[in-house]
Amino acid sequence: MKPGRFTYHAPRSLDAALALLAEHGDEAKVLAGGQSLVPMLNFRLAQVDHLVDINRIGPEFAGPKVTGDTVTIPALVRQRVLERSAEVAAVLPVFAAALPQVAHPQIRNRGTVCGSCAHADPAAELPTVMSVVDSTFRIASARGTREVDAADFFQFHLTTALEPDELLTEVAIRVPQPGTRMAFKEFATRRGDFALVAVAASATVDESGTVTACRIAAAGVAPTPQRLHDAEAVVIGSTVDDEAIAAAEAAASAAVDPTGDIHATAEHRRRLTAVLVRRALAEIKGDQS
Amino acid sequence: MTGTIGASVKRREDDRLLTGRGRYLDDLDLPDALAIAFLRSPHAHAKINSIDVDEALQAPGVVAVYRGSDLMAIHKPLAPKVQHPMLKELPRYPIPCEEVHYVGEPVAVVVAENRYLAEDALELIDVDYDVLPAISSTAAALAEGAPLAHSDADSNVAVTLTQRCGDAEAALNSAPNRLSGEFRVMRGGGHSMEARAVAARFEPATGQVTVWDTTQSPHYARQQLSMIYEMAEDDIRVIAPPDVGGGFGPKAQFYGEEVVVPWVAMLLGRTVKWVEDRQENFVSAMMERGQTHRIEVGFDDDGKLLAVRDHIEHDQGAYCAGLQVPSITTSTVPGPYKIPNIHTELYACYTNMVPTSSVRGAGRPQAVFAMERMMDRIAEHLDLDPAEVRRRNLIQADEFPYRVGITFRDGSPLTYDSGDFPALLEGTLDKLDYERCKRERDQARAEGRHVGIGIAVYVEGCGLGPYEGAKLRLDNRGKILVTLAAAGQGQGYETVYAQIAAEAIGVDMDLIEVVTGDTGRIPFGQGTFASRITATAGPAVYNAGHQLRERLKDTAAHLLGCAPGDIEFDGDRATFAGDAEKSVSLQEIARVANIGKHGITLPKGIKPAIEVSSYFAPERAAYASGAHAAVVEVDPDTGGVKVLKYVIGHDCGNVINPRLVDGQVIGGFAHGIGNALYEEPVYDAEGQPQAASYLDYTLVSAAEVPRVELFHLHTPSPLNPLGAKGAGEGGTIPAPAAIANAVEDALRSIRHRGGVEDGRPDHSGKQPPGGRARHRLEGDADGARSATIQRSPRIDYAPVTPHRVATAVREAGH
Numbered sequence A: 001m002k003p004g005r006f007t008y009h010a011p012r013s014l015d016a017a018l019a020l021l022a023e024h025g026d027e028a029k030v031l032a033g034g035q036s037l038v039p040m041l042n043f044r045l046a047q048v049d050h051l052v053d054i055n056r057i058g059p060e061f062a063g064p065k066v067t068g069d070t071v072t073i074p075a076l077v078r079q080r081v082l083e084r085s086a087e088v089a090a091v092l093p094v095f096a097a098a099l100p101q102v103a104h105p106q107i108r109n110r111g112t113v114c115g116s117c118a119h120a121d122p123a124a125e126l127p128t129v130m131s132v133v134d135s136t137f138r139i140a141s142a143r144g145t146r147e148v149d150a151a152d153f154f155q156f157h158l159t160t161a162l163e164p165d166e167l168l169t170e171v172a173i174r175v176p177q178p179g180t181r182m183a184f185k186e187f188a189t190r191r192g193d194f195a196l197v198a199v200a201a202s203a204t205v206d207e208s209g210t211v212t213a214c215r216i217a218a219a220g221v222a223p224t225p226q227r228l229h230d231a232e233a234v235v236i237g238s239t240v241d242d243e244a245i246a247a248a249e250a251a252a253s254a255a256v257d258p259t260g261d262i263h264a265t266a267e268h269r270r271r272l273t274a275v276l277v278r279r280a281l282a283e284i285k286g287d288q289s
Numbered sequence B: 001m002t003g004t005i006g007a008s009v010k011r012r013e014d015d016r017l018l019t020g021r022g023r024y025l026d027d028l029d030l031p032d033a034l035a036i037a038f039l040r041s042p043h044a045h046a047k048i049n050s051i052d053v054d055e056a057l058q059a060p061g062v063v064a065v066y067r068g069s070d071l072m073a074i075h076k077p078l079a080p081k082v083q084h085p086m087l088k089e090l091p092r093y094p095i096p097c098e099e100v101h102y103v104g105e106p107v108a109v110v111v112a113e114n115r116y117l118a119e120d121a122l123e124l125i126d127v128d129y130d131v132l133p134a135i136s137s138t139a140a141a142l143a144e145g146a147p148l149a150h151s152d153a154d155s156n157v158a159v160t161l162t163q164r165c166g167d168a169e170a171a172l173n174s175a176p177n178r179l180s181g182e183f184r185v186m187r188g189g190g191h192s193m194e195a196r197a198v199a200a201r202f203e204p205a206t207g208q209v210t211v212w213d214t215t216q217s218p219h220y221a222r223q224q225l226s227m228i229y230e231m232a233e234d235d236i237r238v239i240a241p242p243d244v245g246g247g248f249g250p251k252a253q254f255y256g257e258e259v260v261v262p263w264v265a266m267l268l269g270r271t272v273k274w275v276e277d278r279q280e281n282f283v284s285a286m287m288e289r290g291q292t293h294r295i296e297v298g299f300d301d302d303g304k305l306l307a308v309r310d311h312i313e314h315d316q317g318a319y320c321a322g323l324q325v326p327s328i329t330t331s332t333v334p335g336p337y338k339i340p341n342i343h344t345e346l347y348a349c350y351t352n353m354v355p356t357s358s359v360r361g362a363g364r365p366q367a368v369f370a371m372e373r374m375m376d377r378i379a380e381h382l383d384l385d386p387a388e389v390r391r392r393n394l395i396q397a398d399e400f401p402y403r404v405g406i407t408f409r410d411g412s413p414l415t416y417d418s419g420d421f422p423a424l425l426e427g428t429l430d431k432l433d434y435e436r437c438k439r440e441r442d443q444a445r446a447e448g449r450h451v452g453i454g455i456a457v458y459v460e461g462c463g464l465g466p467y468e469g470a471k472l473r474l475d476n477r478g479k480i481l482v483t484l485a486a487a488g489q490g491q492g493y494e495t496v497y498a499q500i501a502a503e504a505i506g507v508d509m510d511l512i513e514v515v516t517g518d519t520g521r522i523p524f525g526q527g528t529f530a531s532r533i534t535a536t537a538g539p540a541v542y543n544a545g546h547q548l549r550e551r552l553k554d555t556a557a558h559l560l561g562c563a564p565g566d567i568e569f570d571g572d573r574a575t576f577a578g579d580a581e582k583s584v585s586l587q588e589i590a591r592v593a594n595i596g597k598h599g600i601t602l603p604k605g606i607k608p609a610i611e612v613s614s615y616f617a618p619e620r621a622a623y624a625s626g627a628h629a630a631v632v633e634v635d636p637d638t639g640g641v642k643v644l645k646y647v648i649g650h651d652c653g654n655v656i657n658p659r660l661v662d663g664q665v666i667g668g669f670a671h672g673i674g675n676a677l678y679e680e681p682v683y684d685a686e687g688q689p690q691a692a693s694y695l696d697y698t699l700v701s702a703a704e705v706p707r708v709e710l711f712h713l714h715t716p717s718p719l720n721p722l723g724a725k726g727a728g729e730g731g732t733i734p735a736p737a738a739i740a741n742a743v744e745d746a747l748r749s750i751r752h753r754g755g756v757e758d759g760r761p762d763h764s765g766k767q768p769p770g771g772r773a774r775h776r777l778e779g780d781a782d783g784a785r786s787a788t789i790q791r792s793p794r795i796d797y798a799p800v801t802p803h804r805v806a807t808a809v810r811e812a813g814h
């Protein structure tokens, strides 16, 4: 469990980091919190020639910012920092709900939010949350910058829109409209495990209590976070009444096509998705269950 | 006087362990040690055609690369630790040359300047294999026309063991009631925090090799090495470092790596070190548990057991490292119950997975799982309280010594030395507040929640022979040195044996130092396993302590001119009846009796050299016992199980240090809850491990181990002067059974009628038992109706993982 030989770089600025990535491309990997990459190197599941440690690119990347209608989470924001940010919790409490289920405090102290997104584990919590909030992934390389949304960012199991020479500089999230409620529900074998299935849901209701917008996404059932559009559709226009919840549960169950593994059969994962959709919607509605 | 027997003395070890000053094998300062890494088979079963090491030999920092065929001098089978005349033994070589039999088996070894370079070189070794069909379960091993786990064997059955008492067949045939069940307990590992490790240094000047080994049994390792190397025992010194990060059984076995590493040190004349990493540990440290039980019980209408018959398949793994585990299983089945007719039949099978051997519990959790699951099924069948069914069958306190009628693994007739099982059960139920828990369960059910209670009772053979020894010496600084052959892995030997010695000698424990696990310091020993050390080394220390006390008194009496009977100890001084004016210090005693004066005759009456040794060989095993009771809530939607309450009743005889016993029981419970709910090293049909890291092997953490309440009973063992039994495994043994019983009970409220859940709240608080209801209805004229009634979900597996619960619920038609 020792990594192969690599050259370690510790650039002092974003530009320097991007230059290294431009130079080494395929042969380089970004090191952020190291909580996924280092185990993969030690297991020799990943072999790299150049490790570009971005931890020193500048303090401006370390804290989340809430400005006007946007929350930005730059590349070095630790998961624990986001979890504990009162400022973010005031506008996007879903992070404080989801993050305690990501690994353990020691790991969240190092692991970054952007790193979790860039790593794109299909059972990870943060990419799932990013799929129900209004998120934009800001990407930089020596070639320039670009933006992608969650649906385009998460492409496959451990695969994102990032090119080898690109860095995810931040995730920007639009502060939800008034009347928006979100919920995060997860079932994992042990505390801190990746989800067997997790569900994030967001619903915006108007003054009459009718849902005008809804997003539901599940982790652990597909190679990327899976939006459950059919379930969303039955919730929109409803008052999140029992009937709508039951219909969403059924729609979720029908929409997913998970694969089984040693931790859960495909059938169990499907059932969990439906149950967690039900529980997330019940929480949104206000029933604490 | 401080620190005598029965006091909750704080562990001497903890200060250094808790402040990070423990020194584990990898911390030992061995200048210029080379690192060793093993190349391991990626196949469960394959023929080795060739191994090309040329490129690896050229790699940076590589000193040597060896294949099995390069080490023919040590190409000798490793003997099973526990034998049987009927065992079909298949050779387990340190590094096989021709065929590999499990993923993880060593095929070559690299010696390099450091571990990084050694691992780089491993990638350059090219092995040409012919992959052969693999066996990855006992069912596959025993299937008709099954491929062979070893190409040159004639069957996959290693041994068949039968235990018989009375006539179970006849008793079952005539029993008023008969129930059968099939239960599977999955594999599980020891998962010590420190994995295995071996370092060795050869002294060409003396021809001696020193081996540091995280083994639980240094003397066993030395004896094996001496046979394989054809070297005198005294030329091999095996030291188990004083800090070893856990043992739990797998380190009591003897492995090929332990043969290879010192041999390489001798070949190269260099100090070498191999520290098993976690990835290796997952595929090469022995595991346990894998068993299938098909058990049948016959009982009368009061629930009294008339007969039990158990057909057991045991997963021996790729080789038989010893038959201790399956033989313990067969004798653990009857447990605390009076059963006139017993028949167990065991098939130990070779499979293409890591060999199995003892892991904390050692064959007992499986037996208890089968038996205790059936006790609940009997209760269900007769609509009786599960506690009551147990009560009616327990051996009573006045029936000891109790002969079960079969044989224990130590070779003696299974004879329980002492115990009070009814008091143990009642005490545990009281601590649980059983009646209240039942009311709360029924209330919860009425609210649509799924709460259940599970009980499991067991008897544990422990304190096994053949012997263990201790050497006590007054050292020349006036301290008393207790030397044990047994090696500790965190149990607190430095504390407990100082307590015992202090009590026996009658001095303060501060004067006593304890050293363990070094063959250079004491010639004979067996090792730490089978919850045996307190009941074997304990009496040895105690007896030696009494002898040392007499020697000290005798010498002091001569020096003070009084009778030995007048001597009293005060601090580090021996006094004449407590008079400080008339006293000598222990150091003065040492000066006279141990150091003496060169060439001068000893003063009259003084006997030389204050050192005693004592070996204690128990007549037979002692039997500890216990009862666990659990309350759980199950979420049938997710399969999640939450432990609401857990009580452990425990009887390990007289206790030397209650705090340490509590620690053992709670630590054992952590293992037990892992086996009950979480841990499973899954193998696929090709014998590929599927859970070979902590990402997939769901080892419990502090967050998963529920709070547990302890209840202690102390029935002394008559078999040793301390009255002690073993405490290391009781926390583990019945946990899977208690949890599975509780989960099945929780799901008893789920039943079906024509595909619709019968969710009627039952305010009577009594649930019609699933088995019984079906039984009754099958006899009903209304056949159609009986066909739609299904039983409640069955929990036939350990661990009871969420997806197993979910599957059980679904299979019950929910």
Ligand SMILES: Cc1cc2nc3c(=O)[nH]c(=O)nc-3n(C[C@H](O)[C@H](O)[C@H](O)COP(=O)(O)OP(=O)(O)OC[C@H]3O[C@@H](n4cnc5c(N)ncnc54)[C@H](O)[C@@H]3O)c2cc1C
Pocket: A029, A030, A031, A032, A033, A034, A035, A036, A037, A038, A039, A075, A101, A102, A103, A104, A107, A110, A111, A112, A113, A114, A115, A116, A118, A119, A121, A123, A124, A125, A126, A162, A166, A167, A168, A169, A192, A193, A194, A195
């Ligand atoms: C025991 C344990 C349990 C865990 N449990 C969970 C869990 O329950 N849920 C969960 O979601 N995660 C879990 N994790 C993973 C953890 O959340 C990681 O921190 C996270 O996946 C990666 O973030 P990081 O900052 O550590 O990234 P790193 O490990 O440094 O990098 C991960 C990958 O992302 C790339 N990368 C990182 N940052 C950037 C960037 N800014 N731009 C481009 N590429 C980048 C790296 O090159 C690498 O490929 C667990 C980890 C451990 C060790």
